[in-house]
Amino acid sequence: QEGLKTGFYSSSCPKAEAIVRSTVESHFNKDPTIAAGVLRLHFHDCFVQGCDGSVLITGASSERNALPNLGLRGFAVIDDAKTQLEASCPGVVSCADILALAARDAVGLSDGPSWSVPTGRRDGRISSSSEASNLPSPADSIAVLRQKFAAKGLDNHDLVTLVGAHTIGQTDCLFFRYRLYNFTPTGNADPTINQAFLAQLQGLCPKDGDGSKRVALDKDSQTKFDVSFFKNVRAGNGVLESDQRLLGDGETQRIVQNYAGSVRGLLGVRFDFEFPKAMIKMSSIEVKTGAQGEIRKICSKFN
Numbered sequence: 001q002e003g004l005k006t007g008f009y010s011s012s013c014p015k016a017e018a019i020v021r022s023t024v025e026s027h028f029n030k031d032p033t034i035a036a037g038v039l040r041l042h043f044h045d046c047f048v049q050g051c052d053g054s055v056l057i058t059g060a061s062s063e064r065n066a067l068p069n070l071g072l073r074g075f076a077v078i079d080d081a082k083t084q085l086e087a088s089c090p091g092v093v094s095c096a097d098i099l100a101l102a103a104r105d106a107v108g109l110s111d112g113p114s115w116s117v118p119t120g121r122r123d124g125r126i127s128s129s130s131e132a133s134n135l136p137s138p139a140d141s142i143a144v145l146r147q148k149f150a151a152k153g154l155d156n157h158d159l160v161t162l163v164g165a166h167t168i169g170q171t172d173c174l175f176f177r178y179r180l181y182n183f184t185p186t187g188n189a190d191p192t193i194n195q196a197f198l199a200q201l202q203g204l205c206p207k208d209g210d211g212s213k214r215v216a217l218d219k220d221s222q223t224k225f226d227v228s229f230f231k232n233v234r235a236g237n238g239v240l241e242s243d244q245r246l247l248g249d250g251e252t253q254r255i256v257q258n259y260a261g262s263v264r265g266l267l268g269v270r271f272d273f274e275f276p277k278a279m280i281k282m283s284s285i286e287v288k289t290g291a292q293g294e295i296r297k298i299c300s301k302f303n
């Protein structure tokens with residue numbers, strides 16, 4: 001994919017993938033929710049300036065400080081892996097690749113599928129908060145989401161498959177509370193929310209309560225990478241509006257139904273098979289290779 005190849009570091013830094021894996025694992029063992037943080041970090045990196053580590057740069061006007069990125073977590077995992085890689089093979093492994101590898105490992109550690117990650121990305125030299133506006137918002141319509149993904153070469157099938165990442169992790173009340181109160185012109189909640197679930201969500205996120213309270217995106221299995229998220233969307237138990245809307249469009253609904261399945265076990269395997277393919281596509285968005293960009297010494301700073 002665009003000059004990337006699996007095993008790019010096999011002679012220049014043979015232990016590179018093992019070092020990333022053991023670093024993600026040690027953080028995961030202390031805090032399994034970090035897997036979700038790392039996976040999301042990679043997504044937010046790829047959608048702005050391509051998968052080039054631009055999201056990792058610190059500074060007042062950097063991407064990291066853009067509104068959609070304020071809740072990102074897992075930066076310490078990447079910094080930690082980088083420190084160890086610089087000790088073994090200085091100046092060889094890009095932060096962009098560390099992020100792509102760590103996202104794969106995070107999914108695997110959460111009992112999800114694993115895959116070979118094509119590597120060879122170079123780190124970008126630009127990180128600007130104003131660029132973050134093409135990231136999808138939870139209040140975007142399906143048409144807008146489709147368009148934002150299409151702009152990155154990702155189709156409907158990729159969209160639904162990748163949003164399946166919400167099978168792990170959490171969201172702040174802030175991002176969906178508007179669905180629970182006064183959502184309709186007549187003052188009711190979003191009618192697409194399952195009634196029993198609505199009561200639960202209202203309990204978790206009171207109208208004037210703390211907007212930063214965290215709620216699982218997949219109510220039944222927030223640390224397991226499984227098809228439970230799709231079953232919940234099918235049942236009206238999607239937390240984000242953008243997740244639940246996948247059921248309101250004919251084409252995306254068909255894909256949700258497929259993954260949610262009716263035959264136990266069988267169709268769960270399909271999501272496991274499709275997710276890696278979609279990730280490899282997402283991980284190759286607008287990558288810099290060859291002599292482009294640089295290999296950062298510290299992931300949060302340009303050289």
Ligand code: HEM
Binds near residue numbers: 035136165166169242
């Ligand atoms: C339709 C597009 C998407 C929208 C609108 C969206 C929106 C969101 C929002 C609002 C949150 C909660 C953030 C917070 O409270 O801090 C979230 C969390 C998350 N997103 Fe997405 N997302 C989308 C697609 C994706 C994709 C493609 C991936 C990865 C492949 C992903 C992975 C995650 C993960 C793992 C979390 C949990 C993070 C954590 O627990 O820290 N999302 N997303």
Ligand SMILES: [Ca+2]
Binds near residue numbers: 044
């Ligand atoms: Ca980027």
Ligand SMILES: [Ca+2]
Binds near residue numbers: 218222
């Ligand atoms: Ca799950």
